[in-house]
Amino acid sequence: MPNSKILIVEDEGIIAMDIRRQLEDFGYEVVATAFSGGQAITLAEQSQPDLVLMDIVLKGEMDGISAAHAISETLRIPVIFLTAYSDPDTLRRAQATGAYGYLIKPFRPDELHASIEVALYKRQLEQKLKDSEQWFAKTLHCISDAVIATDGAGNIRFMNPVAEAAIGLDLEHAKGTSVEQLMTLLNQSNRAVMENPVPKTLKSRQVTSMDCATLLVNQSGHEFPVEDGAAPILDDDGSLLGAVMVFRDISERRRMEKLLRESEERFHSAFDLASIGMALIALDGGFLQVNNSLMDIFGYSKPELLQANLQMLTHAENTDNAMALRLRQLLADELPSFQIEIECYHKIVGKVVWALLSGSLVRNSDGEPQYFILQIQDITNRKFAEQQLLYLANHDPLTGLLNREQFHNRLTKALAAVQRYDTKLALMYLDLDRFKLINDTLGHRLGDLLLQSVSDRLRTSIRAQDILARLGGDEFIILLSDINKIDDAARVAEKTIDMLTQSYTLEGNNIVVTASIGISIYPDDGKDSHTLLMNADAAMYLAKERGKNNYQFYTLAMTERSLERMTIERGLRRALANNELRVHYQPQIDLASGLATCVEALVRWQHPEWGLVYPDRFIGVAEETGLIVPIGAWVLSTACKQVKSWHEHDGPFSAVAVNLSARQFLENNLYQTVKQTLVETGLNPSALELEITESAVMQDPENTLKVLQQLRELGVTLSIDDFGTGYSSLTYLRRFPVQSVKIDQTFVADISNDEGCRTLVSAIIALTHELKLNVIAEGVETEEQLAFLSKQRCDSLQGYIFSRPETSATLENEFKATQFKTQLHRYN
Numbered sequence: 001m002p003n004s005k006i007l008i009v010e011d012e013g014i015i016a017m018d019i020r021r022q023l024e025d026f027g028y029e030v031v032a033t034a035f036s037g038g039q040a041i042t043l044a045e046q047s048q049p050d051l052v053l054m055d056i057v058l059k060g061e062m063d064g065i066s067a068a069h070a071i072s073e074t075l076r077i078p079v080i081f082l083t084a085y086s087d088p089d090t091l092r093r094a095q096a097t098g099a100y101g102y103l104i105k106p107f108r109p110d111e112l113h114a115s116i117e118v119a120l121y122k123r124q125l126e127q128k129l130k131d132s133e134q135w136f137a138k139t140l141h142c143i144s145d146a147v148i149a150t151d152g153a154g155n156i157r158f159m160n161p162v163a164e165a166a167i168g169l170d171l172e173h174a175k176g177t178s179v180e181q182l183m184t185l186l187n188q189s190n191r192a193v194m195e196n197p198v199p200k201t202l203k204s205r206q207v208t209s210m211d212c213a214t215l216l217v218n219q220s221g222h223e224f225p226v227e228d229g230a231a232p233i234l235d236d237d238g239s240l241l242g243a244v245m246v247f248r249d250i251s252e253r254r255r256m257e258k259l260l261r262e263s264e265e266r267f268h269s270a271f272d273l274a275s276i277g278m279a280l281i282a283l284d285g286g287f288l289q290v291n292n293s294l295m296d297i298f299g300y301s302k303p304e305l306l307q308a309n310l311q312m313l314t315h316a317e318n319t320d321n322a323m324a325l326r327l328r329q330l331l332a333d334e335l336p337s338f339q340i341e342i343e344c345y346h347k348i349v350g351k352v353v354w355a356l357l358s359g360s361l362v363r364n365s366d367g368e369p370q371y372f373i374l375q376i377q378d379i380t381n382r383k384f385a386e387q388q389l390l391y392l393a394n395h396d397p398l399t400g401l402l403n404r405e406q407f408h409n410r411l412t413k414a415l416a417a418v419q420r421y422d423t424k425l426a427l428m429y430l431d432l433d434r435f436k437l438i439n440d441t442l443g444h445r446l447g448d449l450l451l452q453s454v455s456d457r458l459r460t461s462i463r464a465q466d467i468l469a470r471l472g473g474d475e476f477i478i479l480l481s482d483i484n485k486i487d488d489a490a491r492v493a494e495k496t497i498d499m500l501t502q503s504y505t506l507e508g509n510n511i512v513v514t515a516s517i518g519i520s521i522y523p524d525d526g527k528d529s530h531t532l533l534m535n536a537d538a539a540m541y542l543a544k545e546r547g548k549n550n551y552q553f554y555t556l557a558m559t560e561r562s563l564e565r566m567t568i569e570r571g572l573r574r575a576l577a578n579n580e581l582r583v584h585y586q587p588q589i590d591l592a593s594g595l596a597t598c599v600e601a602l603v604r605w606q607h608p609e610w611g612l613v614y615p616d617r618f619i620g621v622a623e624e625t626g627l628i629v630p631i632g633a634w635v636l637s638t639a640c641k642q643v644k645s646w647h648e649h650d651g652p653f654s655a656v657a658v659n660l661s662a663r664q665f666l667e668n669n670l671y672q673t674v675k676q677t678l679v680e681t682g683l684n685p686s687a688l689e690l691e692i693t694e695s696a697v698m699q700d701p702e703n704t705l706k707v708l709q710q711l712r713e714l715g716v717t718l719s720i721d722d723f724g725t726g727y728s729s730l731t732y733l734r735r736f737p738v739q740s741v742k743i744d745q746t747f748v749a750d751i752s753n754d755e756g757c758r759t760l761v762s763a764i765i766a767l768t769h770e771l772k773l774n775v776i777a778e779g780v781e782t783e784e785q786l787a788f789l790s791k792q793r794c795d796s797l798q799g800y801i802f803s804r805p806e807t808s809a810t811l812e813n814e815f816k817a818t819q820f821k822t823q824l825h826r827y828n
């Protein structure tokens, strides 16, 4: 190894120089020459040679052996002794220093060269071995497994730090001890002592694994699960040198496994016992796992479900659309999870299950899709309740027809659709005539049955594209779509009226009902739902006014009338509050005496702008709106006060006739109002006559009869007004406690020119007298009428011929009853 650095230690200068020369010839570098032991140590320290050539006998206190000892011990530099002495004692001492060679002087240069080369090579091998050992030692230090190496007898030679920690003893103390003494191995399940793998391996020369359920009990009594085993260490020729045992503490792994097991168990029990349905679904839709609730929800057993796929439960369209889309989105990572409500099949054919389905996708650690997790909640009851609520919100509970709000929606939609085409729509507003009467006389139950039967008939009569609704009470509405001509709507209205007027047999009662229909046409009578409905309603009112049981089309005049009606209604409310109402009185003349004792009270409205307004203009609105009730009460009270005042102040009249409208009879407290008025005014009931029209009586004959009887018991006189215009039912005349009948002025007006009318008036007077009732004729204007009525022995007369209705003051001042006496005597 040329260029190796060599230190020469030789106290003989010539010999040292000779050796130097030889060394340099061999190509070595001589770093220094020392002449004593002390100098050798110092120079070795400074020059760090690869080799020291050391003479044993040196001048001074320290010989070469002592110096070599110090150099190899502290500086680990190999030393070759050069000496002339080879006695055994010197050799032994030299050997003890670990010398790399020993050359006896005189030696040949080639001997020196060979000794140096051998020493340097040996030194190099030792260094490599040391490096390798260090490398192994470091590696064993770093690995996380415990490593124990033993000799052939199983005694410890090496332990890495992990093994030291596991055993609870360091290498220094453990070295030489049998591995079996340092650890006990137990079977984890029965705690039986197990054979250590090291002796086993040493015996068998085979690799031995530990049972996986092995517990290691270490020096401190601490025990923990371990795994792995032992392997034999054999040299190149197969001789057994020892065994190496490698093991690891698997407590943490066991703990993790336990946690995982527990977590899986928790998942399984949560999965199996969850109150909502749960399923793991393969990517192709097949069921991988299902829980008990899922089976309950759909009625299938676990095996049935596990052989099936999601499609079996869901409606085809769900699987194709919403649900399939969501699953695809999960796979494409476009959604983290989803929730949808879908309609599913139950095992029982025809049974529907509504499910709230929440889904997510499970991926593995590489992000690859594994399976879907679905949670399925049975929301059938909620869904049905919602549908029920929706149905109730949109339908009339009695008839099942659409209600007002829903009709509005449909109408608005129909209008939006029809605007694109040039077609017409017709709105038929239908109201049953005198339904209240049926309801009140036959009871609400039958009333309801009638409404249901009417609905059924209407339902069957309309076409699929038409819309039928009940607006409330006895009001129905029909939207006829696709009307080409207005006549089409008229035909439907006629047919509807015919169909509805066929009698109904309800719980043994034969009931006949008629209907009034108002029709408005889109776009002629309005372009929006509100206007069309309002106008159909106005037309329906016209149908009512025109005798009911007919249909009317909307006209512009109706709008004007309805505006007027609204103005009057507003005005009347104000009139009551502002005391704008007046009562005028028209005398009634007794034919026999020629005296006027009774007057009829007639209401007027002193309008601040319009002047004096007559009842024909506002009584109808007052009746429709119910304002007639307070107005009627006011007129009654005013009239009673007036007559009372005449009684007290010797006035011209002793009795008054007051009109009552049908609406007042429908109010429950009419009797109380009359009674209280009489009490408050102090008027004798015999001085009060109440006039009711025939039609008012007929609206609710039973109730009217009851009230009339009560009023009669009070002592007031009762009279039938406008007789002859309505039913003219003699049966009622007989049954009702009335004292007089008033022939309607239309008959009186026709007396002069209508023979038939004269006959009718004569018959009414004769029949009424037969029934022992008084007859009064109103609207007497001419002498001819006066003469005829006198001749027919009409009891009393009223009309312009005697006096127009006047204020009480006017009558008090101007009315002269006596002047009629002579006039009447002409006809008596």
Ligand SMILES: Nc1nc2c(ncn2[C@@H]2O[C@@H]3COP(=O)(O)O[C@H]4[C@@H](O)[C@H](n5cnc6c(=O)[nH]c(N)nc65)O[C@@H]4COP(=O)(O)O[C@H]3[C@H]2O)c(=O)[nH]1
Pocket: 586, 601, 602, 603, 614, 615, 616, 619, 632, 635, 658, 659, 660, 661, 721, 722, 745, 778, 779, 780, 781, 798, 799, 800, 801, 805
């Ligand atoms: N053409 C003509 N008409 C005559 C003649 N003599 C009297 N009249 C009118 O005939 C109507 C008689 O009253 P009615 O039949 O009860 O008819 C009354 C009555 O039904 C109703 N009415 C008036 N006041 C009240 C009231 O206080 N309450 C109620 N409920 N209705 C009333 O209004 C209707 C109209 O009242 P008015 O306009 O005051 O009209 C009165 C009166 O002015 C005549 O010779 N020729």
